Amino acid sequence: MNILLVEDELLLQKSLKKLLEKKGVIVNVTTSGREAINMLLNQNFNRIVCDLMLQDISGFNVIEEAKKKYTLLEISKLFIIMTAYSSKQVLDKADTYGCKVISKPFEDINHTLSLFIEGGLNYE
Amino acid sequence: MENSSNPRTKKIQKNARLTAYLLGSCTDTSFAKLKNIFNQIPVIDICDSKTNAVFLASYLGNSIEITTNHSLIDLNPILLPDSIPLLKKFFEDYQRYLSNKLVSTALQTFNPVVTKNLKSLDHHIKKIESGILRSNNQQIESIKTKLTDKNEVKKFLSKCITIDDLPLHILKLHQFKNYKTCQILIHEKGNTAAESLFLSKSQTLITSKISVVQFNKIHTIIKKSKTKLFNQTQLLNNDLGVRGTFLAREINLFKHSIIIVVSRNDFFPATTLEQEFFQEIIKNITLVLNNLLMEYLSQKRNKLLKLGLLHLDIPLEICDSNRQIFFSNSMNTTLKYTHQDIIDDNYTLRYSPYSDVSYSSDLYHFQRISLLGELLNTLRHELNNPLFGLKLTADLLIEDSTSKDFKETLDDISSNCQRCQNIITNFSLLYNNQDTFIDLNLYKLLKETLILTKSETRGIEKEIIFSTTLPREDFKIKTNPTWLAQIIFNFIINSAQAIRLSTLDFTHQKITITATNKCLDTQSNLIISVTDTGPGIQKELIEKIFQPFITTKKEGTGLGLSICNYLTTKLGGKIFFSNNIPLPGATFSIELPLNDLNKIG
Numbered sequence: 001m002n003i004l005l006v007e008d009e010l011l012l013q014k015s016l017k018k019l020l021e022k023k024g025v026i027v028n029v030t031t032s033g034r035e036a037i038n039m040l041l042n043q044n045f046n047r048i049v050c051d052l053m054l055q056d057i058s059g060f061n062v063i064e065e066a067k068k069k070y071t072l073l074e075i076s077k078l079f080i081i082m083t084a085y086s087s088k089q090v091l092d093k094a095d096t097y098g099c100k101v102i103s104k105p106f107e108d109i110n111h112t113l114s115l116f117i118e119g120g121l122n123y124e
Numbered sequence: 125m126e127n128s129s130n131p132r133t134k135k136i137q138k139n140a141r142l143t144a145y146l147l148g149s150c151t152d153t154s155f156a157k158l159k160n161i162f163n164q165i166p167v168i169d170i171c172d173s174k175t176n177a178v179f180l181a182s183y184l185g186n187s188i189e190i191t192t193n194h195s196l197i198d199l200n201p202i203l204l205p206d207s208i209p210l211l212k213k214f215f216e217d218y219q220r221y222l223s224n225k226l227v228s229t230a231l232q233t234f235n236p237v238v239t240k241n242l243k244s245l246d247h248h249i250k251k252i253e254s255g256i257l258r259s260n261n262q263q264i265e266s267i268k269t270k271l272t273d274k275n276e277v278k279k280f281l282s283k284c285i286t287i288d289d290l291p292l293h294i295l296k297l298h299q300f301k302n303y304k305t306c307q308i309l310i311h312e313k314g315n316t317a318a319e320s321l322f323l324s325k326s327q328t329l330i331t332s333k334i335s336v337v338q339f340n341k342i343h344t345i346i347k348k349s350k351t352k353l354f355n356q357t358q359l360l361n362n363d364l365g366v367r368g369t370f371l372a373r374e375i376n377l378f379k380h381s382i383i384i385v386v387s388r389n390d391f392f393p394a395t396t397l398e399q400e401f402f403q404e405i406i407k408n409i410t411l412v413l414n415n416l417l418m419e420y421l422s423q424k425r426n427k428l429l430k431l432g433l434l435h436l437d438i439p440l441e442i443c444d445s446n447r448q449i450f451f452s453n454s455m456n457t458t459l460k461y462t463h464q465d466i467i468d469d470n471y472t473l474r475y476s477p478y479s480d481v482s483y484s485s486d487l488y489h490f491q492r493i494s495l496l497g498e499l500l501n502t503l504r505h506e507l508n509n510p511l512f513g514l515k516l517t518a519d520l521l522i523e524d525s526t527s528k529d530f531k532e533t534l535d536d537i538s539s540n541c542q543r544c545q546n547i548i549t550n551f552s553l554l555y556n557n558q559d560t561f562i563d564l565n566l567y568k569l570l571k572e573t574l575i576l577t578k579s580e581t582r583g584i585e586k587e588i589i590f591s592t593t594l595p596r597e598d599f600k601i602k603t604n605p606t607w608l609a610q611i612i613f614n615f616i617i618n619s620a621q622a623i624r625l626s627t628l629d630f631t632h633q634k635i636t637i638t639a640t641n642k643c644l645d646t647q648s649n650l651i652i653s654v655t656d657t658g659p660g661i662q663k664e665l666i667e668k669i670f671q672p673f674i675t676t677k678k679e680g681t682g683l684g685l686s687i688c689n690y691l692t693t694k695l696g697g698k699i700f701f702s703n704n705i706p707l708p709g710a711t712f713s714i715e716l717p718l719n720d721l722n723k724i725g
Contacts, residue, residue, distance in 0.1 A: 009509045009510060009512075009513045010513070011510065011513030011514055011516070011517045012509065012512060012513035012516060013513075014517065015513065015516040015517045015519075015520050016516070018520055019516075019520065084505045084508050084509050085505055104508065104509060104512055105508060105511075105512035105515070105545065106512075109516065109519075
């Protein structure tokens, strides 16, 4: 299991990395959206957990770039979006990619971790 | 042009008599002849001084040369035969012309265009006058009619001050004495409707609107016509009030198109003379019409403005320097106005901009909500993320940590992060503007609200008391949590600020929040009160405490309680307060009905 975690809040990134590693997952991290694009185009991940509000670009830009490599169906299974701004517009846009959206702060951390590992199948 | 300070002008205005100075030597026989002729003309006086005379006359054998000596008259020297009737006529016409000229001088101060137009008319008259002298007797009659026509137009123009009067004055003209109706259509370019002023003889003016499409149709037909003489078969239109044949003419001004229609309301076509006169009138009206129109429009604007002020929700009055009311839109003369503005040296505007408490509170409530809501939303998102990270990290470290001390400290960090998040969430809930009613636990809501007031109430004892009839932990009420929390929040903040302002020692100070139910015959009500031990409400504030902008605090907006009042009404309840006599402090309460909407869970 190989997860790419794109999160610019360092404390959160560190904690999530640690927690996921405890579950036996290989975790690659980055704070930058552009770097995330590079990584996902050059390496293969089982899951990409991506924050929406990054310093350089938006999480949606990352997903758009991922279209070069993956089909829409693959994207909907590969990506999980994290956001602190779960407004209706954001949810609607995420819906067009078919990705699972998780609001921060997480209500149940263990449930969230298992979602990351087992996959964010929408409409479960 | 005319100089009113000129003594000669003044003299003419006073006497309205014509004077002539006779040139030549007293001993000369021709001079005696001239004097004899002038003595037989009643309208003219012979004058001894050359400077005061209006005319200068000299005898040249069979003819007399007349030149003007007056600034009001620009007459080139003319030669007249020494015929007494002709001279008499000449001077009589001039006298008429001069007295009219005086009207024009009076007009000049406020309407230069009228004067200018009159001047050109005068010129015209003069031409005709000279014509009289050169023509034979048959021609004189027709010229005379023309002259009277011109004079008529001149009189007409000097009378016409407003557009409203225009139809009346047109119908009053003696050439139109058989005409029954006059209609004026005014279209301001770019407007979707044109205005119609319609006057039937011996009736009042009817104003109405017609569509611009109709106006353009009429306008086009009239414009294409050469004779400007129409009958209903050519121009059958409901918007024209005339019947039978009629004269019509279009006028195009800078910003307006105008149509003038006159009719006898019968089927006989207008005579050539009438047609000519109509054209003459239109030609002359055109020159002054723009001014009249501007005047008319500005009057209309003023009327609308006044009407608007009368219907304004804000009571206001305008007083002159003697404090006499000049204008007021309120019947209530005893009204106390809260605001005052000086308009200029003479007038003062006094008004109460926030008379309608519910309306303005509504407005200010939404302003406050949207501003704070936005701010809190940003704050929530910006703080939630790092707080979440902090909490997650602390939680992780707790699991890794072996030292009990470390674990406890990390626990504190984690729970404090959680508390911060809760406070932020509660605050943003307090200022979101959802108007849904939900079942909520009252005690929990009061407790959460109390937490939000922590900084203001620091050091002051607080207590939440539920009456024994209410199950404190389980009591539920169906209401709007945001509004209720805001009301209670405001009450507590007010109490805390009142206490803080009155004392620095909080040992005996207390804020009590009480919930009781009051059973009436048909239903039971819930009363939530906030009681403090502060200085209470000053007597003079008691009546207007719920009005907006009434505040005792230096930095207060005076909006808090007026918003509370408004929100309580929205919750279907009542708001009231009292001073805790004989105890110190005040109690603010709201009473909510516990009916189907707010049932006990």
